[in-house]
Amino acid sequence: AQSVAQPEDQVNVAEGNPLTVKCTYSVSGNPYLFWYVQYPNRGLQFLLKYITGDNLVKGSYGFEAEFNKSQTSFHLKKPSALVSDSALYFCAVRDLFHGSSNTGKLIFGQGTTLQVKP
Amino acid sequence: DAGVTQSPTHLIKTRGQHVTLRCSPISGHKSVSWYQQVLGQGPQFIFQYYEKEERGRGNFPDRFSARQFPNYSSELNVNALLLGDSALYLCASSAQLTAHEQYFGPGTRLTVT
Structure with a gap:
């Protein structure tokens, strides 16, 4: 079965510092991976996706994610955090072969709350 | 263009009642998916409809049903409501069945008392 895990319930960073939100996946075949953000x-809201190609994927609002096949990870990153980035972040993987069709x-992780403090 | 719209925004129901939630996809999108997001958890897949046919179903009881209309809008119905059905119900639309881009609506917050 395909799954994603977000090992951190909450990540705290200071404004201006780099941020990382972790995600690991377990899939059979090639993974199609996504990051979404949810405000209260x-x-x-869709941030970015990895389908194929470069391991570093750039997305909306200055976010990027690094696909690492050997570590089965897809961590979300941003070089300089903003207070307005504070939100709930979800990693997801596509289940392209569900049953016979x-x-x-999308299979979502549990979510990670990002708190950016001024 | 309008994004995905859902109605109502909030809803309070009593155990045992029935509820209907509605979703209008982005114009031109033929696929609608429904997800349930319980507080503190990630969204869980309920259904996907494409061209008015059910194309995927998650691990939800038969009390949950849905349909898609000729204009591609969709309804999610839940019968015999339980307290555990309290959640945010999200609708997502995409242009095709397996399109990578899915666009979510704001959700309907259902509270069952």
Whole structure:
């Protein structure tokens, strides 16, 4: 079964410092990996994806993620954190072979709360 | 263009009642997926519909059902509500069945008392 794990419930960083939010995955075959952000009382906003190609993926709002096949990781990073980055972050993997049909099902991690302090 | 819209925004129901949640996808998108997000957890996949047909179903009881209309909007129905059904219900739309880009609506917050 395909899964993702976010080992940290919360990450605290000071504004201006680099941030990393960790994600590891377990899939059969090539992984399709995603990061989403959720602000309070809001839906999920897409940040970036890894499908194939360069291991360093650049996304929205200055975020990037590094795909590491040997470590089965897809950590989210930003060189300089902003207070406005404080939110709930989800890593997800596509389950392309669910049952007998291809689907667009996403499997999400538990989420990591990012707190950026001034 | 409008994004994914969901209605209602908030809903309070009593145990045993029935609820219908609605979703309108982005114009031109043919696929709608439903997710349940319980407080403190990641979203869990409930259904995916594409071209009005169910194309995927998560591990949810038969009390949960959905349908997609000719205009690609969708309804999620939950019968015999339980306290544990209290959650944020998210709808996501995508252009195709396995399109990598999925766009989420703001969700419907369901509280069951």
